[in-house]
Amino acid sequence: FSMGALPHEDFLQCLSLRSNDSSTISSVIYTRNNPSYSTVLESTIRNLRFNSTNTPKPLVIVTPSRTSHFQATIYCSRKHGLQIRTRSGGHDYEGLSYVAKVPFVVVDLVNFRSVDVDVENRVAWVQAGAILGEVYYRIAEKSRTLSFAGGVFHSIGVGGFISGGGFGLLFRKYGTGGDNVIDAQFIDVNGRILDRKSMGEDLFWAIRGGGGGSFGIVLAWKLKLVPVPATVTVFSVSRTLEQNATQLILRWQEIAHQLPDEMNPDVSMFSVNSTQDGRKTIIASFSSLFLGTIDELLPIMQQRFPELGLSRQDCSEMSWIESILYFNQLQNQPLEILLNRTFRNPVGGQYYKIKSDYVKEPISETALNGLFSRLSDEEASSAIIIFMAYGGIMDRIPEDATPFPHRAGNLYKIYYNVNWQEQDNVNSQKYIDWSRRVYNYMTPFVSKSPREAYANYRDLDIGSNNVGITSYTQASVWGRKYFKNNFDRLVQVKTKIDPENFFKHEQSIPPLH
Ligand code: FDA
Numbered sequence: 001f002s003m004g005a006l007p008h009e010d011f012l013q014c015l016s017l018r019s020n021d022s023s024t025i026s027s028v029i030y031t032r033n034n035p036s037y038s039t040v041l042e043s044t045i046r047n048l049r050f051n052s053t054n055t056p057k058p059l060v061i062v063t064p065s066r067t068s069h070f071q072a073t074i075y076c077s078r079k080h081g082l083q084i085r086t087r088s089g090g091h092d093y094e095g096l097s098y099v100a101k102v103p104f105v106v107v108d109l110v111n112f113r114s115v116d117v118d119v120e121n122r123v124a125w126v127q128a129g130a131i132l133g134e135v136y137y138r139i140a141e142k143s144r145t146l147s148f149a150g151g152v153f154h155s156i157g158v159g160g161f162i163s164g165g166g167f168g169l170l171f172r173k174y175g176t177g178g179d180n181v182i183d184a185q186f187i188d189v190n191g192r193i194l195d196r197k198s199m200g201e202d203l204f205w206a207i208r209g210g211g212g213g214s215f216g217i218v219l220a221w222k223l224k225l226v227p228v229p230a231t232v233t234v235f236s237v238s239r240t241l242e243q244n245a246t247q248l249i250l251r252w253q254e255i256a257h258q259l260p261d262e263m264n265p266d267v268s269m270f271s272v273n274s275t276q277d278g279r280k281t282i283i284a285s286f287s288s289l290f291l292g293t294i295d296e297l298l299p300i301m302q303q304r305f306p307e308l309g310l311s312r313q314d315c316s317e318m319s320w321i322e323s324i325l326y327f328n329q330l331q332n333q334p335l336e337i338l339l340n341r342t343f344r345n346p347v348g349g350q351y352y353k354i355k356s357d358y359v360k361e362p363i364s365e366t367a368l369n370g371l372f373s374r375l376s377d378e379e380a381s382s383a384i385i386i387f388m389a390y391g392g393i394m395d396r397i398p399e400d401a402t403p404f405p406h407r408a409g410n411l412y413k414i415y416y417n418v419n420w421q422e423q424d425n426v427n428s429q430k431y432i433d434w435s436r437r438v439y440n441y442m443t444p445f446v447s448k449s450p451r452e453a454y455a456n457y458r459d460l461d462i463g464s465n466n467v468g469i470t471s472y473t474q475a476s477v478w479g480r481k482y483f484k485n486n487f488d489r490l491v492q493v494k495t496k497i498d499p500e501n502f503f504k505h506e507q508s509i510p511p512l513h
Pocket of ligand 1: 046085086087088089090091092093096097109128129151152153155156157158159160161163164165166167168211212213214216217218219456457
């Protein structure tokens with residue numbers, strides 16, 4: 001370093017020297033002195049747990065608008081010993097795309113978000129910084145009977161979503177987001193721009209579900225578009241415990257995974273204050289999309305799940321893109337709202353902790369009652385637990401087709417969400433403790449050896465790497481939960497593409513030394 005210069009001043013100088021066109025790179029660099037620094041940083045901090053004064057902040061944010069900006073940033077970060085955190089949509093549940101315990105640079109793909117839809121060939125090239133809402137909107141502009149097997153929440157970035165597998169309304173019909181990628185544009189630690197052919201099948205396999213931030217930076221995905229009918233049906237039916245919710249959930253566990261692939265049955269459970277006596281009551285809300293009309297859906301539900309008593313009034317018909325609005329609780333809003341990157345979920349607190357589980361055997365009534373009693377705890381006043389049915393095509397895709405291993409044999413996945421509004425850490429801790437208690441309580445009832453978890457529901461409680469050296473043994477603890485035996489192939493790929501372990505974080509795949 002030159003005398004007196006801060007390390008990142010050398011880094012900045014390196015960036016302008018290294019970039020082919022220094023005038024454009026300077027317009028996409030934000031240092032802490034830049035008046036826009038906080039706005040850019042906070043633009044996609046989705047979990048306010050990671051926006052406190054104690055949260056470590058990046059030295060510099062780069063928002064590349066050309067591939068040469070990525071190359072320069074990777075080169076200069078390596079040279080000056082800075083870590084890179086890549087951010088597409090910022091939804092990482094543990095904030096790993098914009099928080100690190102070592103000096104770091106955020107590479108934010110907000111300017112890398114073109115969506116190029118080719119209806120004739122049923123493909124789309126989508127840059128990794130696009131959000132799912134943009135993808136759905138641009139496809140719908142050209143066709144209402146094609147879509148992508150993406151997630152529900154519209155502001156999720158396709159970069160992180162596909163990197164961690166990615167599931168949504170269509171996953172029982174068409175698989176995960178990663179299952180529906182046919183090519184990619186990727187930049188490695190040496191600044192090489194690779195596509196499927198030049199990266200080879202191992203790396204192409206790894207980046208479609210092996211978790212973001214481990215191998216390099218995905219610049220774009222080529223997505224396979226899938227057919228959806230012009231009319232789809234949605235329903236949501238709520239029942240209290242007094243209305244037999246417990247028996248309905250027990251029945252749901254037995255049949256939901258066998259329902260047609262055209263559905264994605266969920267049951268959401270939460271507590272509300274009962275108006276009569278101020279005590280808590282539990283509500284279970286059964287919902288699904290159905291790729292078809294009400295007339296087609298009702299006889300299926302009559303036959304398979306008559307106990308629910310689904311009626312015509314519980315159902316609404318709409319186009320597929322409108323169902324995205326519906327499940328985002330944006331009914332009757334213009335479709336353009338899907339393009340809004342800053343829009344936040346109006347439901348629940350902006351501080352949250354998430355966990356996940358997989359269930360292979362139906363859980364007992366006693367187990368369920370224990371879950372309800374925890375949902376009645378004070379800390380759980382806006383918590384929500386969702387059972388999401390598996391089955392469908394998930395039973396027919398082999399476990400090693402992509403790194404996402406949760407396929408045949410799963411009845412459903414559990415999503416635990418505790419959220420709150422208070423900012424202070426002491427209060428926050430009680431909610432996090434609550435989620436750990438619930439998770440411990442569920443141990444006997446869920447998958448074992450390993451206790452499986454979904455990589456995109458990032459949870460550092462299940463294990464994490466050390467700041468310095470990333471050990472294979474230590475990483476296996478969380479790695480086998482997310483990836484089962486696919487973890488070893490991910491380690492092999494990592495060892496080849498990034499042997500020095502430049503791209504790393506608390507749950508990145510380690511290379512073998
Ligand atoms: P973000 O930018 O935070 O990145 C996540 C991880 O990927 C980080 O490690 C990051 O470094 C890395 N990364 C990001 N861009 C990359 C790139 N271009 N190249 C390489 N690595 C990159 N999931 C799901 O499957 N179905 C769902 O319906 C939902 N719903 C949902 C709702 C809400 C409100 C939240 C907050 C999250 C979800 N998720 C989800 C989880 C979501 O899929 C997961 O958090 C994704 O990783 C988010 O991707 P982003 O690009 O938004 O995150």
